[in-house]
Amino acid sequence: MIDNMEAPIIEAVDIIKTFSGGVVALDHFSLTVQRGETVVVIGPSGSGKSTFLRCLNGLEEIDGGSITIDRIPLDRHRSNRLFIRREVGMVFQSFNLFPHMTVRKNIDLAQMHVRKKTRAQAEEKTLALLKKVGISEKVDRYPHELSGGQQQRVAIARALAMEPKVMLFDEATSALDHEMIGEVLEVMRKLAAEGMTMVVVTHEMGFAREVGDRIVFMEAGKIVEEAPTRQFFEAPRKERTKAFLRQIL
């Protein structure tokens, strides 16, 4: 049992991902994430950060290597893939809320159809989650009636409703106006503090520094440098990292 708890929750080994046209998005990329850890992935655009996240829950097929989530391999088996889709929550840059459903329905949907909860059980969870992300009053609104920041918080609540073991954040604040970034980061901060395992792709260095346990800096589908947060920002080893940090800080 203890052994079980200590096994890494994400193990990505030697992943290769090539897009049609020959662009290599991930080039023998390996990363291990422990339970409760928050790993922040940074790097210039086009470096393969988002592709990596999308491979982790099967949105993209990998061309080589292996991915294991909570000891279940992401392979050809339907049941394994389904398990991983259920256990890995994802938050997108463009929110991707279902526009024809109220906030309540957005969050209820998967609970009822995937987790097979009754409506009452789902509703209870939905209301609790909306309270947690601070928008209880919008429960019967449609997504387009909400601000970007509110929509993204609903999207986080929707992913959390599945009680995932891992949460992936794919540039969750990049599409937001400046004044709304804070409210979304605040929710993510809270999640990390609660011990949620998170892999976060972001350009928010302040957030990375404050919340990340570990920083992964990638370029051209490879890891340039990977280090505990403090060390990464205060004593980067690679020249490329130093140059990148000088540019953005």
Add this chain to the structure above:
Amino acid sequence: MLAHQVRIDMLSRKNLLAYGKFLLFSGVAIWLVTAGARGANYRWQWYRVPQFFFSSEGTGPLLQGLLTTLGISALSLICALFLALITALFRLSRSFTARTLARAYLELIRNTPLLIQIFFVYFVLSPILNIGAFASAVLALSLFEGSYAAEILRAGIVSLPRGQWEAAHSLGLGLFETYRSVILPQALRRVLPPLAGQAVSLIKDSSLVSTIAIYDLTMQGQKIVSETFLAFEIWFTIAAIYLVLTFALSMAVRFLERRISEKHSWWIGAHP
């Protein structure tokens, strides 16, 4: 505020112009017909038309024909939509067999004349399947309109942003649930106007089933004309009935759209 006002002015001017044109053209058309009739020494006998709606025994042949047309159209519409849904899903399926099947059906139906299809179903299939003329008509019309509706539906489905699929995927929703709860409601909303257009086509195309001895509106018209020689009056009347039917359908769909958008604001909001 000012720009808004100008826009409204332009709109109403455009409308006024449109009404003007409409009146002008319909005036010319009516004049042409009456002049033509006078030239041909045609004696209008409109007073003889109502008896074909309501005869002494009850409903007249035109009303019966109208009911037949309505029945065939309604049944065919339901079957066509069902067929369209299946075909669209097959077209988008991962299975090669399903895709090929859907393609074969679409190419076959869309590249042959409807009249030939009606004959084929009636003279070739109906003895085999042991179905009557009415069922043959419904089958042929469903197959035909279903193929067009399938492509409309498919277009609506693929027009949705990929993020909708990805969100459903990452929530663990299955394919069926994703289509049912996420994709189809949005796709249907987008293609309601062209689907309504297809339904209008269906009503008009249903007049072709008169060729296989179904006493629909058109067939009743033919019969009356051949017995009474009231060609002008009867065909004008029948054209007017089709026009009222299709126009009412268009209006009903528009009304439906407006009702839904009043009740559910996403109906407008979802419009990109």
